[in-house]
Amino acid sequence: MLTVLLVDDDPEFTDVACTIIEFLGHEVLTAANLAEARDWLNKETFDHVLLDFMLPDGSGAHLFDELDALPKRPRVTLITGHPSVKGIIKGLCGPNIDYLVKPIQREEIEAVLSGKKEQKKDKSGPKIKRHFGHLIGESTPMKELYKLIERVSRTSANVMLLGESGVGKEVVAAAIHAASDVEGPYIATNCGAFSKELIGSELFGHEKGAFTGAVGRKAGVFEQSENGTLFLDEITEMPIDMQPNLLRVLENKVVIRVGGTKTIPVSCRVVSATNRSMEEIAESKVLREDIYFRLAVFPITIPPLRDRKEDIPLLAMYFIEELNKENGTQFEWDQTQLDTLKAYDWPGNVRELRHFVHRAAIMSDPDTSDLELPKTIESPFAKKQSTTPALQAGRTIEDVEKELIYATLEKVNGNKTLAAEMLGISTKTLYNRLHAYGDLNKEE
Amino acid sequence: MTESELTLLSKHVHDARKPLNRISMQAELVKMALNGDVPTERAVEALDKIIASTKACSDSLTTMMTELSDSQPE
Ligand SMILES: Nc1ncnc2c1ncn2[C@@H]1O[C@H](COP(=O)(O)OP(=O)(O)OP(=O)(O)O)[C@@H](O)[C@H]1O
Ligand SMILES: [Mg+2]
Numbered sequence: 001m002l003t004v005l006l007v008d009d010d011p012e013f014t015d016v017a018c019t020i021i022e023f024l025g026h027e028v029l030t031a032a033n034l035a036e037a038r039d040w041l042n043k044e045t046f047d048h049v050l051l052d053f054m055l056p057d058g059s060g061a062h063l064f065d066e067l068d069a070l071p072k073r074p075r076v077t078l079i080t081g082h083p084s085v086k087g088i089i090k091g092l093c094g095p096n097i098d099y100l101v102k103p104i105q106r107e108e109i110e111a112v113l114s115g116k117k118e119q120k121k122d123k124s125g126p127k128i129k130r131h132f133g134h135l136i137g138e139s140t141p142m143k144e145l146y147k148l149i150e151r152v153s154r155t156s157a158n159v160m161l162l163g164e165s166g167v168g169k170e171v172v173a174a175a176i177h178a179a180s181d182v183e184g185p186y187i188a189t190n191c192g193a194f195s196k197e198l199i200g201s202e203l204f205g206h207e208k209g210a211f212t213g214a215v216g217r218k219a220g221v222f223e224q225s226e227n228g229t230l231f232l233d234e235i236t237e238m239p240i241d242m243q244p245n246l247l248r249v250l251e252n253k254v255v256i257r258v259g260g261t262k263t264i265p266v267s268c269r270v271v272s273a274t275n276r277s278m279e280e281i282a283e284s285k286v287l288r289e290d291i292y293f294r295l296a297v298f299p300i301t302i303p304p305l306r307d308r309k310e311d312i313p314l315l316a317m318y319f320i321e322e323l324n325k326e327n328g329t330q331f332e333w334d335q336t337q338l339d340t341l342k343a344y345d346w347p348g349n350v351r352e353l354r355h356f357v358h359r360a361a362i363m364s365d366p367d368t369s370d371l372e373l374p375k376t377i378e379s380p381f382a383k384k385q386s387t388t389p390a391l392q393a394g395r396t397i398e399d400v401e402k403e404l405i406y407a408t409l410e411k412v413n414g415n416k417t418l419a420a421e422m423l424g425i426s427t428k429t430l431y432n433r434l435h436a437y438g439d440l441n442k443e444e
Numbered sequence: 445m446t447e448s449e450l451t452l453l454s455k456h457v458h459d460a461r462k463p464l465n466r467i468s469m470q471a472e473l474v475k476m477a478l479n480g481d482v483p484t485e486r487a488v489e490a491l492d493k494i495i496a497s498t499k500a501c502s503d504s505l506t507t508m509m510t511e512l513s514d515s516q517p518e
Contacts, residue, residue: 081462104469
């Protein structure tokens with residue numbers, strides 16, 4: 001039960017409003033002007049003040065200082081008779097105040113008193129904030145990340161993004177571009193997805209007739225991202241003998257098309273990404289040291305999802321909202337489900353969570369709002385971790401990864417798309433790995 | 445419309461809103477009475493007040509028209 005003070009100069013209005021408020025189980029006292037209201041505030045403690053904006057002896061806003069000075073500040077909802085006053089009130093009292101616009105309905109009174117008004121508002125609007133237009137998460141590690149993005153966006157430094165598969169490297173790259181406020185476009189390419197022959201042309205472009213098949217001339221991605229951002233995904237998958245060419249471009253800040261002679265200035269920020277750790281990069285020699293230092297002027301490691309579990313419910317809610325919008329469904333999580341999701345380690349990170357939410361939505365009855373979760377969150381990663389002795393000390397990560405990939409492929413009868421999904425990696429990454437194991441034909 | 449006419453108009457609109465707000469509150473009360481949340485007599489009272497408010501609202505609209513046409517130059 002709340003103790004409510006209703007301040008309004010229309011006795012007929014207060015009379016009915018009191019009946020409603022009392023019916024809702026609260027105690028209510030009334031005042032017809034500022035003087036009476038001040039009187040009550042001296043004598044009683046209130047949980048909530050419903051305050052008319054226009055009173056005979058002045059505006060309700062005059063009470064604000066007095067309300068602030070009280071030992072226990074009541075919540076305040078302003079009542080106004082005119083919608084246009086809403087904007088003025090907002091400017092005057094800040095966004096943290098509720099208001100009711102007359103004519104008022106019973107449900108509205110009920111909502112402000114129970115504090116549900118905000119929730120209702122949120123449902124229709126975008127409740128989950130997307131930082132830099134892309135990133136979801138309010139955990140401390142994510143907030144740290146936002147700080148880094150903000151800092152680096154004010155410079156033109158090249159950024160290397162490190163982090164496990166599915167942590168959101170691609171999204172962070174787009175966020176950096178959005179934060180940078182540059183004129184040029186955001187261009188993304190995957191360094192692991194091209195053959196040795198084609199990667200040069202992809203990066204630097206080619207002139208007509210530069211090689212067999214080069215029918216027209218083509219601008220490379222460096223050229224395309226003029227005054228913008230170039231995202232080089234899976235940089236560590238770039239063929240090692242192509243790397244000197246890349247180094248030259250990064251050092252001289254000019255690019256020459258394959259088969260050409262003209263130098264073209266390079267004016268983009270390069271954001272690169274890899275799911276290998278810094279130690280791995282250092283040890284495995286997949287990336288030349290000089291290139292690493294050119295690309296990782298500002299290295300950013302994106303933490304795995306298990307290190308920022310507070311973000312799991314938020315992401316799960318966001319993904320289900322997206323699916324609801326797409327499919328016209330009304331699915332909602334209940335708290336225990338969110339707790340279950342939070343307890344899981346998500347070795348495939350945000351991508352695995354996203355796919356899991358998608359599967360849950362597919363499995364659930366679209367005519368209800370209940371989501372059905374599979375009994376266990378099945379992931380080949382988790383299984384490996386818990387049951388088989390694959391993780392003996394001394395085995396290399398490459399070995400374990402390879403075994404895992406084959407085990408998964410076996411389970412899904414060689415369906416690579418499905419396997420990639422289960423593994424929580426992109427199909428491209430899976431193809432790259434299989435290539436590296438020498439297990440794919442050229443045409444695949 | 446001149447500024448003084450606008451002031452006059454907004455004063456009357458304000459006056460006309462008051463009975464409208466009352467009507468909506470009283471209507472809520474009628475709903476509650478139909479639900480058995482408050483005694484039936486309250487509904488009868490409320491409906492009487494609604495009728496009174498509609499008259500008040502209509503009156504203030506009439507006053508507004510009169511005053512506005514009075515303020516027009518001949
Ligand atoms: N913070 C985030 N907010 C919203 N969506 C996210 C976030 N992080 C990741 N995602 C989503 O998760 C999925 C995987 O993210 P992304 O492709 O960026 O991962 P990645 O780190 O590039 O993985 P890989 O190394 O396998 O390429 C995408 O669908 C992306 O939209
Ligand atoms: Mg990626």
